[in-house]
Structures are given as C-alpha cells and as structure tokens.
Amino acid sequence: EPEVTQTPSHQVTQMGQEVILRCVPISNHLYFYWYRQILGQKVEFLVSFYNNEISEKSEIFDDQFSVERPDGSNFTLKIRSTKLEDSAMYFCASKTFAGPRPNEQFFGPGTRLTVL
C-alpha cells in the first residue's frame, strides 16, 4: 500500500537555526498538510496546501513557517529561526478525493524536532 514518508525521523537543532522537514506524499494525492504535536498534547493543524498554494493556515503558522512543493514529489516545511517551543513531532499528511479511500488523510510517521 502506498504511504507517506518523512525525513528525517529525528532532527536536533540549535535555537535560531533554520530547519527543513521533508515529506513525500502519496503520488496521486492533491492535498497536503502539516500538523504538529507537542509532546503529550493533541495533534494541531498547521497548514494545508493545494494547487501550489496555501489553502488554510492556523495561527500557529506565522511568518517563521513556510511550505513548498519544490519538485512535484516533495512537500517541505521550513522553520526559519527555530525556538524552543517549536520542539514537537511534525506530521505530514496527504489526500485525494478519488479512489478506494477518498478524502482520508494519510499520515506520515512524523519527524521529531528537538530544539536546544
């Protein structure tokens, strides 16, 4: 079964550094998402992306965050200047509206970001 992949699985960075989290969505999917989960808390929506532009973003997704689909397969989340409170698990998801499981968001395994 096709799956969403994310790299790296764990990223450690210093406060103030830029990080790029990478995702490869399922190949025929059209909608892409980033969610984050601070340790022990709920999963929170960050941003959705469709047709090469942001569809919706949450208040968490401020100017420090950006998303890109640089090459038709990867979907990236960039944090320009990381803060301690950015430490979390970041999940990528994708979906399509056709096929055997329409409109179901398929989640990747997550990238654990640790900001020191």
Add this chain to the structure above:
Amino acid sequence: AQKVTQAQTEISVVEKEDVTLDCVYETRDTTYYLFWYKQPPSGELVFLIRRNSFDEQNEISGRYSWNFQKSTSSFNFTITASQVVDSAVYFCALSEGTQGGSEKLVFGKGTKLTVNP
C-alpha cells in the same frame, strides 16, 4: 467553530475488559466527518475509522465498535475484550465540509488507554 472533546484523559483496564472511549464534537456544519486514530508508543498515527454525518449506522470491526449519535454529538469508541496491544493514545477528530476541498482535521486531546495484563 469546530471542537472535539475527549473528557477521559487516561483510562486503565485489565486485559479482557471492555472499554469505551468518549468523544463529543461541536460543529455548525451539517456535513462533516468524524475519525478515530490510534497513536501507539512508537508515535505514528494509525487510522481506525471515518464516519460521515449522514451515516449514523454503528460500525463493528472485529473487537472495535463505534457508536455515532448526532442527537448527542457523540462518536464513542468501544474496544471489546481489550488486549495489551491496545495500549495507546486514541484521538477523535472532526473535519467539516463536503470533503471536496482541503478541509483540515481538528483533533481532541486524546485518551491514553493502558491495558494491563
């Protein structure tokens, strides 16, 4: 605004007991979808079920069953004859709209289930 409430923060049961995880949602839309996800200690999110707002039939899948009641805005999840492998955090989630677009998922805070041998 959409909201999902999982009032049970943690539940602990002994193996073979039945356990019900509660989920109450709020939405102004008449068309919406409800989901349950399992998050084992390894951290990934495992999809369990999706239910749309027009389908109030209860569903059973092996030891899992779901009770959707629009009258009380609830979508409860029951595990029958629980097993140690069921130990995980379970999240209920809501998505509004007709699902033809990029509707986001709104998650509850999760219920941590521990099944003891």
